[in-house]
Amino acid sequence: MLELLGNGLVTVFSFKVLILIIGGVAGGIVIGALPGLTATMGVALLLPLTFGMDPVGGILLLLGIYAGAIYGGSISAILLKTPGTPAAAATVLDGFEMAKRGEAGRALGISTVASFAGGTISVILLTLISPQLAKLALKFSAAEYFALAMFGLSIIASISGKHLLKGLLAGVIGLLVSTIGIDLVTGYQRFTFGNMNLFNGLSFISVMIGLFALSQAFVSIETMVKKLVIKQKVDRVLPSLSDIKKITPTTIRSGLIGTFIGIIPGAGADIGAFVAYNEAKRFSKHPNDFGTGIPEGIAAPEAANNGVTGGAMVPLLTLGIPGDATTAIMLGALIMQGLQPGPLLFVNHAPLIYTIFAGFFVANLIVLILGLIGIRFFTKIIDIPSYVLTPIIIVLCVVGSFAINNSLFDVRVMLISGVIGYIMEKLEFPASPIVLALILGPMAERELRKALIMSGGEASVFFTRPISAVLLVVAAITLLTPIIKSIIKKSKEKRMKV
Amino acid sequence: MRKGNLISAIIFIIIGIYVLIEVSTFPNLGGEQVTGPEFFPKILAIVLIVLSLILFISTILDKENRETGLFNALATKTYITMFSLLAYVLLMGILGFIIPTIVFLIGMIRLCGMKSIPRIAIVSILATFVIYGVFQLLLAVPLPTISFLN
Structure with missing residues (x-):
């Protein structure tokens, strides 16, 4: 393993790859810092940049954007009280308070160091955990993969928040859309209307660009704001030794929390940041100081949200199940490069995997360096007026969806997805379940039918194999708990009214 | 919001019915096996219709009405x-x-x-x-x- 990592580092430190990582991180920080542009949107928009690149460079560019954007969100959270990405929402609580006192530089410095530490912890865990998990997954057969897909799908209920029913509906629609195209088992054409472009199904990257980038651009046209003004002066960014000492325990704990939340499919950086913030408060000797601008209150969410980045890569690389919406796009990127994520990736492409690990570590290091040196430059970027930015984003959506297959058909798919995404947003239907369903749907169907064919139509095969049985039970619990909770809550409310 | 919910529920039910009609024309190549091309979409269509009915009914029962912002x-x-x-x-x-x-x-x-x-x-x-x-x-x-x- 160490040898593979060493070779990986050598590849990463070649001029071309290093430039791509630096560019990715810098671009990511800018995207993250601009309110309204999320990490998912950034990766979706810039994915087409990688089509002409070799796998290592392309994937590391996207990972750089991912790590940079999650960190960059804290810049506007601290300076503008507006989180640049949902992942930085918890950073506003203490970050802005500290900046208000005239210590914007100190807040940004703490956020930078914590992000680096959280990201590094998650990369180390990613390197240690995923080969073991992949080894285990090599023994999986169709029944386990079906159970795994069901587990991933059950997460839909938990990420739908208060719109549980609408989340489930969105998930089912996504699953139905995933059946469009030639049935892989029998070769029969389903719902293709004889259109050749639909034989291989809808390109889910187009759907994602539409749902996550274009629909957001539509929304931001309505909420076009005047130029945001930064009042705070950014002074010394390098954190003092006493600050570092203060945040170390919180940072390590939050990095670990973030990583493990990232590993759970469906739970992303926003959830990780809030959980870590609450835990930091619970562990603290002075919990009442949280929210008044203390270092731990910035370190906890920032270490956790960057911790999620490495964690979310674990199920993606080992099982082919994305840990959050951003890694879902990464899955598309890997497939476009001819790499099918899953346990076999560790057998057939071990050097590549370890190069990705090494490169991801370097990306976090660059977050630290750029964050400490270039922060003044990045605070200037927030000044780009959104009336220029939004139209350019729309053009990039078009360019990106065209580049997937060189076809205007994919652009139309993207356009329709964008319009649907916009309407869904207005009607409070969550969009992430559709994407999760689009990715896991084909896997669930294929493995279900494979397992049934192998067992001769006996459904008991899913429950006699231990791993599959456990996963299915966990999936059922994950799916049913929020449903039962919401029913209990509603009946309580009714009783209160009567 | 109420109107939006009702309309989307109706659209989903129509999609569900369409899928059910469409899959009934799929050939059953596997004979007695449950695992033909129609198997998965059929289950999904039924779940879709059931969930949409729940949305429809719960929207009718729910008096609350908010702006969707689709028409301002x-x-x-x-x-x-x-x-x-x-x-x-x-x-x-x-x-x-x-x-x-x-x-x-x-x-x-x-x-x-x-x-x-x-x-x-x-x-x-x-x-x-x-x-x-x-x-x-x-x-x-x-x-x-x-x-x-x-």
């Missing part, structure tokens, strides 16, 4: 954007990338609120050529070309 004055700008985008994509199939993009950007940036026309023009042309340069020239990612040149 601000949304007009979004609808103009959608139609311009459609025209832009259609034009791109004929005229290639550069000309439609410049026109689209000029219109959009104006719509979004930038005042000075010369500045809008400069920003639009600059942005178009930067995108073209980065994608087509630097990274060899193809962009649409003028169709009669092919």
